[in-house]
Amino acid sequence: MSANDADRATVTGSTERETATAVSEAEGPIVDLSGVTFGYTATPVVEDVSLAVESGEYVAVVGPNGSGKSTLMRLMLGLLGPDTGTARLFGEDAAGFNDGERVGYVAQRATAAEDMPITVREVVKMGRFPYLGVDRLTDGALADEFAADPVNTARRTANVVTGRLTADDWEIVDDALATVGMSAFADRRIGRLSGGQRQRVFIARALAGEADLLVLDEPTVGVDAESVDAFYDLLGALNEAGITVVLIEHDLGAVAEHADRVVCLNREVYFDGPTDEFVESDALARAFGTEARFLTRGGE
Amino acid sequence: MSDPLTAAVLAWLLAAVDQSLTLAAVDQSPALALQGGLGGVGEVVFGVLLWALDQWYWLMDWAYYSTGLEMLDPRYRYMHRALLVGLCVGVMAPLIGTFLVHRQLALIGDALAHTAFAGVAVGLFLNAVIDLGVSPYLTAVVVAMIAALFIELISETTDAYNDVSMAIVLSTGFALGTTLISLNAGGLAVGVNQYLFGNLSTVSPQSAGILLVLFVVIVGTVAVTRNQLLYVTFDETAAAVSGIPVNWYNRVMVMLTAMVVVGAMQIMGVILVAAMLVVPVAGATQVSRSFTESLVVSVVLAELAVLLGIGVAYYGGVTAGGVIVLIAVGIYVCAVAIGKLQSARGERETSEMGGIETDGADGGIGTGGDRP
Numbered sequence: 093m094s095a096n097d098a099d100r101a102t103v104t105g106s107t108e109r110e111t112a113t114a115v116s117e118a119e120g121p122i123v124d125l126s127g128v129t130f131g132y133t134a135t136p137v138v139e140d141v142s143l144a145v146e147s148g149e150y151v152a153v154v155g156p157n158g159s160g161k162s163t164l165m166r167l168m169l170g171l172l173g174p175d176t177g178t179a180r181l182f183g184e185d186a187a188g189f190n191d192g193e194r195v196g197y198v199a200q201r202a203t204a205a206e207d208m209p210i211t212v213r214e215v216v217k218m219g220r221f222p223y224l225g226v227d228r229l230t231d232g233a234l235a236d237e238f239a240a241d242p243v244n245t246a247r248r249t250a251n252v253v254t255g256r257l258t259a260d261d262w263e264i265v266d267d268a269l270a271t272v273g274m275s276a277f278a279d280r281r282i283g284r285l286s287g288g289q290r291q292r293v294f295i296a297r298a299l300a301g302e303a304d305l306l307v308l309d310e311p312t313v314g315v316d317a318e319s320v321d322a323f324y325d326l327l328g329a330l331n332e333a334g335i336t337v338v339l340i341e342h343d344l345g346a347v348a349e350h351a352d353r354v355v356c357l358n359r360e361v362y363f364d365g366p367t368d369e370f371v372e373s374d375a376l377a378r379a380f381g382t383e384a385r386f387l388t389r390g391g392e
Numbered sequence: 393m394s395d396p397l398t399a400a401v402l403a404w405l406l407a408a409v410d411q412s413l414t415l416a417a418v419d420q421s422p423a424l425a426l427q428g429g430l431g432g433v434g435e436v437v438f439g440v441l442l443w444a445l446d447q448w449y450w451l452m453d454w455a456y457y458s459t460g461l462e463m464l465d466p467r468y469r470y471m472h473r474a475l476l477v478g479l480c481v482g483v484m485a486p487l488i489g490t491f492l493v494h495r496q497l498a499l500i501g502d503a504l505a506h507t508a509f510a511g512v513a514v515g516l517f518l519n520a521v522i523d524l525g526v527s528p529y530l531t532a533v534v535v536a537m538i539a540a541l542f543i544e545l546i547s548e549t550t551d552a553y554n555d556v557s558m559a560i561v562l563s564t565g566f567a568l569g570t571t572l573i574s575l576n577a578g579g580l581a582v583g584v585n586q587y588l589f590g591n592l593s594t595v596s597p598q599s600a601g602i603l604l605v606l607f608v609v610i611v612g613t614v615a616v617t618r619n620q621l622l623y624v625t626f627d628e629t630a631a632a633v634s635g636i637p638v639n640w641y642n643r644v645m646v647m648l649t650a651m652v653v654v655g656a657m658q659i660m661g662v663i664l665v666a667a668m669l670v671v672p673v674a675g676a677t678q679v680s681r682s683f684t685e686s687l688v689v690s691v692v693l694a695e696l697a698v699l700l701g702i703g704v705a706y707y708g709g710v711t712a713g714g715v716i717v718l719i720a721v722g723i724y725v726c727a728v729a730i731g732k733l734q735s736a737r738g739e740r741e742t743s744e745m746g747g748i749e750t751d752g753a754d755g756g757i758g759t760g761g762d763r764p
Contacts, residue, residue, distance in 0.1 A: 171629065192633055193634055197634070199629060199630065207677065208494045209682060210683040221622075221623050221634065224619055253616065255615075279682075281681045281682070294630075307633075
């Protein structure tokens with residue numbers, strides 16, 4: 093793919109996203125946690141956390157090991173329900189959130205990815221799955237469309253039931269692969285890729301779902317330094333194109349370099365504000381209980 | 393769809409029902425035996441199945457006259473049925489097994505097979521005590537599906553597939569089975585061997601019919617839900633985030649496994665049935681690059697093992713289940729060797745290309761150097 097193609101893909105993406113952004117502005121914050129407390133046992137893992145992420149932000153959540161970062165992420169995504177407080181996603185109750193395709197999730201590493209015989213394109217294709225499947229028929233949207241355009245809706249319904257991707261779906265998949273620079277590897281088995289390449293594939297999967305929000309849980313663990321830089325460049329470019337990014341990260345240097353806003357967590361929120369203020373503040377020392385330093389790639 | 397195709401399909405369906413009713417009227421004995429289990433609708437369904445079976449016999453007769461293979465002799469209808477069951481098992485076992493193996497649930501098949509044995513025992517017991525006249529395979533399906541749901545619910549509440557819970561369900565199933573059977577006949581009854589080790593000659597038209605129903609349900613369900621099952625298998629959390637009801641699909645998966653296990657039990661037996669879910673898939677994983685390819689290859693390997701196994705069992709006078717598994721393992725060993733050769737060659741090509749990492753910069757916005 094040429095650089096022009098990449099630009100075109102980005103521009104198309106951003107035009108679509110402007111509409112999505114307009115909608116989400118009407119909905120309020122994309123992520124909205126209010127007074128959230130949660131514990132797996134009687135001791136809370138996160139306590140009285142309030143956090144709102146607006147559309148287009150690039151927020152990093154940092155904290156020491158066991159500080160509740162991943163739990164907070166699961167609460168945001170509705171995978172866990174808070175004991176007290178409320179968690180909302182795109183203005184809806186997070187636990188009952190129905191438009192899952194608007195959220196792209198990238199884990200530390202997908203558990204099955206190593207050994208499973210599956211190609212890069214097959215993984216990215218999964219981004220389209222929320223749009224297919226029999227359970228999609230029950231959400232009522234197709235019924236409304238049917239009244240307007242029965243022939244095309246009938247055709248789409250057949251695709252939804254049989255789980256077949258249309259030519260449009262495949263085009264979106266290929267665009268997503270091109271955007272993350274992985275077109276050349278589309279037919280490779282994912283287990284044969286490096287850690288950094290694999291994470292770019294998972295981002296492509298989120299893009300194929302046309303996600304407005306990207307949530308990443310320590311995505312660069314086990315990825316070599318050079319690929320980490322390329323990965324964060326990609327994330328920055330996607331954020332500039334209008335995608336909201338929430339990054340759970342242990343690498344403070346990367347956070348200081350790339351995120352616009354930092355939330356420092358250790359069971360409760362120690363700091364929530366612009367990255368440069370965070371770098372100057374003593375929140376890090378308080379949250380980590382020790383002196384911590386920012387190490388950027390240049391060693392500064 | 394008011395086209396000739398619709399008319400043709402309707403005509404075919406009417407003809408099939410018509411012919412099946414006639415057949416059901418002629419061949420009453422197996423139909424009657426199944427009626428108790430399936431009720432009124434069963435008559436029509438079973439009629440259709442008998443009709444399908446009749447077409448299969450016709451095909452096998454034709455194959456016999458073309459090839460002259462002794463095991464296809466029209467006098468040996470049980471061999472025709474055994475081949476039909478084997479071919480169906482060769483499709484549905486690796487189909488489901490592929491999802492199980494990659495979720496590291498290879499042993500769930502074994503656990504469910506042992507509970508299916510309890511189901512067989514329940515069927516035999518009910519037939520002896522209250523003369524229910526139901527096929528033990530039918531009760532096996534019901535009991536195995538209940539056990540499957542039970543295992544799934546345990547995993548949902550404890551947040552992990554627990555090998556301890558699976559071991560408990562496995563032993564409980566087998567214990568219940570042996571107890572019920574000994575209660576039934578004052579000791580382990582004759583005829584249990586066919587359920588434990590499988591038997592080609594005991595595949596009745598009735599149990600072949602049950603298998604055909606299971607086959608249609610399993611293949612149909614996987615065809616419709618394959619995307620969701622793949623997503624849940626590959627990355628459960630991402631699937632949950634994207635709005636796929638993960639628990640629901642996990643339940644579907646274990647119930648389908650229970651059905652496969654009971655279907656394959658007829659020729660494989662309780663003890664060896666899990667091998668069909670796992671071994672062909674393990675072989676396919678070694679040589680396949682894509683998921684679709686691995687599905688197709690695992691089915692081909694399983695069919696190869698089943699057909700060769702049934703052939704060797706017939707001509708060698710040995711138990712089919714054991715031979716099928718041994719052949720499948722032989723194929724697996726070959727696949728491992730081929731896989732090693734393939735990856736050695738792949739690595740050589742990669743190093744000749746100058747490594748994967750540097751190729752990544754193909755102009756996407758992710759590659760820092762190309763950005764304006």
